Amino acid sequence: MCGIVGYIGNKEAYPILIKGLKRLEYRGYDSAGVALMNGGLRLYKKKGKVSDLENEALKHDVSGSMGIGHTRWATHGAPNDENAHPHYSDSENLVIIHNGIIENYATLKEGLMKRGIKFHSQTDTEVLGNLIDHIRTQENLSLEESVRLALNEVVGAYAIVVMSKDEPNKLIAAKKGSPMVIGLGKDEFFIASDATPIVEHTKEVIYMEDEQFAVLERGKTPVIRTIRNKEITPFIQQLEMELETLEKGGYEHFMLKEIYEQPRSIFDSLRGRLDPETGRISMAGLIEYEHALINANRIVIIACGTSWHASLVGEYLIEEFARIPVEVEYASEFRYRNPVISEGDIVIAVSQSGETADTLAAIELAKSKGAIIFGICNVVGSSIARASHAGAYTHAGPEIGVASTKAFTAQVTVLSLIALFLANKKGTIQGSEYFRLINELYDLPKKVEKALENEEAVKQIASVYQHANNCLYLGRGFNFPVALEGALKLKEISYIHAEGYPAAEMKHGPIALIDEEMPVIVIAPRKGHYDKIVSNIQEVKARGGKIIAVVTEGDEIVKSMADHVLEVPETEDAFSPILTTIPLQFLAYHIAVMRGCNVDQPRNLAKSVTVE
Numbered sequence: 001m002c003g004i005v006g007y008i009g010n011k012e013a014y015p016i017l018i019k020g021l022k023r024l025e026y027r028g029y030d031s032a033g034v035a036l037m038n039g040g041l042r043l044y045k046k047k048g049k050v051s052d053l054e055n056e057a058l059k060h061d062v063s064g065s066m067g068i069g070h071t072r073w074a075t076h077g078a079p080n081d082e083n084a085h086p087h088y089s090d091s092e093n094l095v096i097i098h099n100g101i102i103e104n105y106a107t108l109k110e111g112l113m114k115r116g117i118k119f120h121s122q123t124d125t126e127v128l129g130n131l132i133d134h135i136r137t138q139e140n141l142s143l144e145e146s147v148r149l150a151l152n153e154v155v156g157a158y159a160i161v162v163m164s165k166d167e168p169n170k171l172i173a174a175k176k177g178s179p180m181v182i183g184l185g186k187d188e189f190f191i192a193s194d195a196t197p198i199v200e201h202t203k204e205v206i207y208m209e210d211e212q213f214a215v216l217e218r219g220k221t222p223v224i225r226t227i228r229n230k231e232i233t234p235f236i237q238q239l240e241m242e243l244e245t246l247e248k249g250g251y252e253h254f255m256l257k258e259i260y261e262q263p264r265s266i267f268d269s270l271r272g273r274l275d276p277e278t279g280r281i282s283m284a285g286l287i288e289y290e291h292a293l294i295n296a297n298r299i300v301i302i303a304c305g306t307s308w309h310a311s312l313v314g315e316y317l318i319e320e321f322a323r324i325p326v327e328v329e330y331a332s333e334f335r336y337r338n339p340v341i342s343e344g345d346i347v348i349a350v351s352q353s354g355e356t357a358d359t360l361a362a363i364e365l366a367k368s369k370g371a372i373i374f375g376i377c378n379v380v381g382s383s384i385a386r387a388s389h390a391g392a393y394t395h396a397g398p399e400i401g402v403a404s405t406k407a408f409t410a411q412v413t414v415l416s417l418i419a420l421f422l423a424n425k426k427g428t429i430q431g432s433e434y435f436r437l438i439n440e441l442y443d444l445p446k447k448v449e450k451a452l453e454n455e456e457a458v459k460q461i462a463s464v465y466q467h468a469n470n471c472l473y474l475g476r477g478f479n480f481p482v483a484l485e486g487a488l489k490l491k492e493i494s495y496i497h498a499e500g501y502p503a504a505e506m507k508h509g510p511i512a513l514i515d516e517e518m519p520v521i522v523i524a525p526r527k528g529h530y531d532k533i534v535s536n537i538q539e540v541k542a543r544g545g546k547i548i549a550v551v552t553e554g555d556e557i558v559k560s561m562a563d564h565v566l567e568v569p570e571t572e573d574a575f576s577p578i579l580t581t582i583p584l585q586f587l588a589y590h591i592a593v594m595r596g597c598n599v600d601q602p603r604n605l606a607k608s609v610t611v612e
Contacts, residue, residue: 002027003021003026004180004192005193006067006161007067007189008218009066009188010188012062013037014036014057014064014067018054021069023197024071024192024194025071029072030079030084031045031046031071031080032049032050033085034053034068034086035097037165038066039168041095044056044057045085068095068097069086075101076105076123076124077121087121087123088129089132090117090118090119093137093166094132095129096125096126096129097160098125100158102124102125102154102156104154105128108128112127115134132146133164135149135150147160147213148229151227156177159174159193170215172215173208174212179382181195181205181207182222183195183198185202196400203238204237205236206234206236207237212227212232237380237381252593256599257401258406259405259585261396262410262452263448263449265394265395265397266444266448268410269414273417274442281417284390285392286390289390292344294422296344296345297345298326298346299345300326300327300341300345300366302330302359303349304330306404307351307407309485310407310415311348314348315328316574317412317415318422321422321423331359331361331362341370342369342370342371343371344371345369345370346371346374347362349363349388351376354377354382355379355382355383359384363388374388374389374390375390376392376393376415377393377394392417394407394410394413396410401599402600402602403599408485409448413441416441420441437574447568447571451568454568458587461587462590465519465591468519470497470498471490471519471521472501472520472521472545473499474523474536475500475580478577479525479577482584483521486498486584486587489588493589493599494588504536511540514545516545519545522558523550524550525579526570546563548564549562550565550566551565551566
């Protein structure tokens with residue numbers, strides 16, 4: 001949550017900060033602010049979008065070659081001007097921006113108030129800023145030493161940037177549990193929550209590790225230390241991200257662009273890993289831990305949100321092909337109970353951003369019990385990638401729309417590769433059957449292209465149901481997780497209540513909701529449990545429900561019963577979720593647009609959940 005950006009160099013900071021905040025707005029858009037240094041500190045912040053801040057800043061002096069900016073997703077305190085970041089310390093000698101949650105802020109605040117320090121917001125961030133400033137003034141310490149000592153008193157997660165008018169050529173950045181990247185330019189430094197604001201300025205970056213802080217000073221080499229004061233030699237990486245991937249490219253919304261990018265993102269997730277002629281699957285992380293994987297008594301997959309739905313498909317794939325028992329856990333639940341994990345167990349962690357707080361905490365718990373962690377994420381250099389013993393990137397490219405689309409299908413693609421790799425090594429699938437499956441997987445990008453051709457048909461159906469109050473999504477087998485994912489997409493961006501169920505469970509409660517006002521979306525490809533899903537459709541129709549069916553091309557049986565059908569190309573039952581999810585993404589998108597919702601930035605949500 002929240003977007004952080006900072007700059008120190010020879011250019012004007014404000015344009016860099018504002019553009020960076022716009023790039024980071026998918027991380028939070030309740031309020032935004034900037035602080036600039038030019039002979040003193042100036043701070044401007046505003047409730048609302050970055051554009052609201054921009055309009056406010058037009059009234060003021062925004063000169064200066066050093067500054068910090070923040071776009072907020074509210075945790076402590078309502079979204080308003082006072083709670084927006086940056087925050088002054090009480091003395092106004094120091095400003096701070098922060099992503100994360102300071103868990104012991106109330107205790108710290110009480111102690112500072114007893115020392116006469118006044119507070120002007122309800123945020124935990126202001127507490128940390130005042131703590132740093134109090135230590136600095138009481139002990140007459142440098143800014144970096146004050147930050148270091150303050151962070152040793154803090155419990156919780158943070159990514160912070162601090163600057164002080166008493167040291168006007170220095171930025172201090174620190175992180176624990178929230179992402180932070182430093183960009184290295186020519187006589188200039190950039191700081192951000194992720195690489196999106198940095199990519200147009202430099203390709204050289206440092207990904208900070210937990211409990212590290214960086215001192216960025218004009219004309220000097222960056223210094224990175226731990227909060228225990230151990231100096232670190234930073235590892236400089238090259239950014240692979242391209243600027244054009246961060247633009248809409250002529251599409252009305254990022255979400256629509258990302259839906260249409262799926263043939264490419266799926267192909268990129270297969271490219272170099274799958275050779276359909278030889279049958280070879282080459283993934284370094286799998287090869288390194290091959291023995292542990294094929295001899296695992298079970299595999300545990302941990303994830304949140306859409307990644308959890310992709311993980312459910314992964315469970316079905318691995319059990320179907322490799323015959324290894326799999327459990328899928330919500331990371332947020334896994335981390336707070338006492339899971340039975342033994343040394344050598346395999347834990348697969350799935351996350352688009354690679355920064356999901358609950359998934360990171362679950363990884364640390366599993367590692368402490370001796371598990372081998374295999375990470376699947378989309379962001380190179382992310383925290384989950386670094387915390388895993390091995391893993392695979394999905395190569396979906398930057399996903400800016402808050403409602404995940406191409407990340408889901410890319411995750412399912414990588415999980416399909418893992419399942420087939422294990423099946424081949426274990427001998428549970430061999431010969432012509434194995435080659436048939438890998439060739440079908442390799443052909444999926446072309447079939448996704450064909451599924452995308454049906455957008456107009458989906459749009460017409462969306463116009464019929466745009467005013468629905470509730471929707472029910474039903475699927476069986478491999479397509480039960482697709483029902484969950486379809487319902488989530490509709491909830492996220494159109495604010496229509498929707499639920500996904502295994503179709504057979506409809507009779508155990510949800511059938512009571514069905515009437516002529518209830519649209520029921522049924523995922524009914526020809527393969528799999530087709531006869532059973534046909535029976536479920538008949539049960540809905542008998543009660544007056546409206547059926548929107550996702551079917552295999554040429555299906556006449558379901559077509560004769562459904563009110564609307566959306567066709568997808570035929571494929572293996574195991575791979576059908578990659579195709580059947582496409583019309584459901586379109587349906588959610590067009591209903592949201594017709595209802596006037598903010599598709600890319602739905603209310604109360606942010607792209608990367610880096611706080612609990």
